[in-house]
Amino acid sequence: MNRWLRLLPVALLGLLLAALVWRLAHPEDTTIRSRLAGKPVPEFALPPAQPNQPGLASADLATGQPHLVNLFASWCVPCVAEAPVLQQLKARGVVIDGIAIRDRPEDLAAFLAARGNPFERIGADNASRVQLALGSAGVPESFVVDGRGIIRHQHVGPIEPADVPVILTQLEQAR
Amino acid sequence: MRLGLLFLSLFLTQPALADSSLPPAQWANRQLPDPRQEAKAEALMEELRCLVCQGQSIADSDAELAGDMRNLVRTRIAAGESPAAVRAWLVERYGNWISYRPPAAPIGWPLWGAPLVLLLLGVLLVRKRIRLGRQ
Numbered sequence: 001m002n003r004w005l006r007l008l009p010v011a012l013l014g015l016l017l018a019a020l021v022w023r024l025a026h027p028e029d030t031t032i033r034s035r036l037a038g039k040p041v042p043e044f045a046l047p048p049a050q051p052n053q054p055g056l057a058s059a060d061l062a063t064g065q066p067h068l069v070n071l072f073a074s075w076c077v078p079c080v081a082e083a084p085v086l087q088q089l090k091a092r093g094v095v096i097d098g099i100a101i102r103d104r105p106e107d108l109a110a111f112l113a114a115r116g117n118p119f120e121r122i123g124a125d126n127a128s129r130v131q132l133a134l135g136s137a138g139v140p141e142s143f144v145v146d147g148r149g150i151i152r153h154q155h156v157g158p159i160e161p162a163d164v165p166v167i168l169t170q171l172e173q174a175r
Numbered sequence: 176m177r178l179g180l181l182f183l184s185l186f187l188t189q190p191a192l193a194d195s196s197l198p199p200a201q202w203a204n205r206q207l208p209d210p211r212q213e214a215k216a217e218a219l220m221e222e223l224r225c226l227v228c229q230g231q232s233i234a235d236s237d238a239e240l241a242g243d244m245r246n247l248v249r250t251r252i253a254a255g256e257s258p259a260a261v262r263a264w265l266v267e268r269y270g271n272w273i274s275y276r277p278p279a280a281p282i283g284w285p286l287w288g289a290p291l292v293l294l295l296l297g298v299l300l301v302r303k304r305i306r307l308g309r310q
Binding site for chain 2: 030107126129131134135137138
């Protein structure tokens with residue numbers, strides 16, 4: 001009995017090592033997700049980010065049809081990669097609204113001219129207020145909002161071609 | 176010589192553009208005029224986690240989003256909101272993770288109990304040793 005007890009510290013050390021190796025092999029997911037999924041979009045009203053396009057308010061989202069709300073910026077590199085995929089979604093009839101995070105109108109205009117403008121409306125979020133209200137932690141991020149203005153799905157990071165079916169399914173379910 | 180060239184080539188690289196061109200938000204790096212409100216905001220900012228550099232508080236972080244979070248905290252405190260309400264607003268969106276002062280939830284109880292259990296184990300061990308020494 002006593003001999004086995006003496007082995008206990010070694011066994012504990014082995015257990016600790018196993019736990020550490022397991023964590024190294026399966027690193028923690030550090031993606032920050034919004035807790036607002038299933039809840040209404042918080043009330044907001046953003047001024048237009050472009051002179052020739054309307055701004056975005058929470059009331060514009062509860063229109064009876066699902067919207068894809070895309071948080072982006074001209075200074076965000078992955079947003080460049082995401083732009084053609086958004087065009088693809090728009091071609092498939094998806095209503096996309098933009099929230100431009102900390103952007104200057106002239107930079108944004110150049111970005112939209114070069115990468116295309118799939119947005120119905122673009123609101124200017126110059127102090128990341130609405131981004132924080134939505135529980136978002138970076139750009140690009142996208143939210144699927146249903147016709148009653150309820151957040152149904154959050155996509156963290158750029159929407160890649162492989163993500164299109166998921167986004168379309170989520171939009172279909174939000175109908 | 177070659178090393179020198181390599182070193183010099185470091186200065187030819189372009190910095191990665193990962194930040195916006197907008198200046199920091201109004202209250203990101205500016206104190207509130209009311210010192211009591213500023214003290215409240217300061218204390219809260221020390222206990223809120225930065226969303227970008229996840230190991231730092233927003234008081235310590237230079238990330239733009241941390242600046243915008245400080246702006247949010249100061250604006251709300253200046254409007255008369257309590258620090259607890261501001262913290263709750265953020266927890267509602269990001270979970271308890273955002274706060275460095277976690278609530279005493281059942282899942283954390285073993286953590287609080289662990290030092291007591293270890294102390295008790297130590298006392299038992301020492302008692303046994305002393306007894307063995309006397310024999």
